[in-house]
Amino acid sequence: MxxxxxxxxxxxxxxxxxxxxxxxxxxxxxxxxxxxxxxxxxxxxxxxxxxxxxxxNYFSLAKNENAQNYFENQNSQMIIQYEKLIPVVTEKLLDYNSNLKGNPYTGQDQIGANKFIINKVKILNHRWIIADFSDGEIWGEVLLKYFVNEDETITFEVNQSLLYQK
Incomplete structure (x- = not known):
């Protein structure tokens, strides 16, 4: 068992x-x-x-070799590094937000009590910038031209601006 x-x-x-x-x-x-x-x-x-x-990122200065070459092949003796240019241009454009009547490069006059300021910036190539702006209630976008002058100053020009409906 x-x-x-x-x-x-x-x-x-x-x-x-x-x-x-x-x-x-x-x-x-x-x-x-x-x-x-x-x-x-x-x-x-x-x-x-x-x-x-x-x-x-196809439309971006950081990825566009033709736009990058523009800064290296200018007729002047000055060569601009695009890696350093992108934050400088962005900061310069955002500095205008401190203006009392709002950022003049939104292409819009102040509508209500709040001023228009630029929120986001994307540098598309060696000449164009697209930016998003708002006054807290109304939103819009602007297409800008920018120029890097011989004295290394940056100037902007509003090309087209639009506001979205509420």
Whole structure:
């Protein structure tokens, strides 16, 4: 009786061990396949976002080699590095927000109690800037020309401005 009980327990232990091994092995394979699918999906998403970012930055001085070459091939002796120019132009344009009547380069006169100020700026190339502005209630966008003069001053000119309806 003792021997048969010991035999049954040994067989039961062997079967339990076998089933546990098969179960854990299949679970491991399932998790590996699932993680591979997730990694593939994440790589595809990353590639998609990278492509969207490249498309969004297509019109940007930082990515436009022709516009960058403009600053290197000017007739004057002055060579301007576009990496340093972008923050300088942006800061110069945003400095006009402190004007009492609002930023004059929004292309809009003050409508209500609040003045129009520029919120965001994107330098498109060696000549154009697009900017977003608001007075807290009314929003708009402006297309500007900018010029880097021989004395390294920057001047702006409003080309087109529009206001969105409330």
């Amino acid at each position: 003792k021997r048969s009980l010991l035999l049954y327990l040994t067989i039961l232990f062997a079967l339990t061990t076998l089933f546990t091994y098969v179960f854990l092995n299949s679970e491991l394979q399932f998790e590996q396949k699932r993680s591979e699918r997730k990694i593939t999906k994440l790589r595809d998403s990353l590639a998609l976002v990278t492509n969207q970012l490249a498309d969004a």
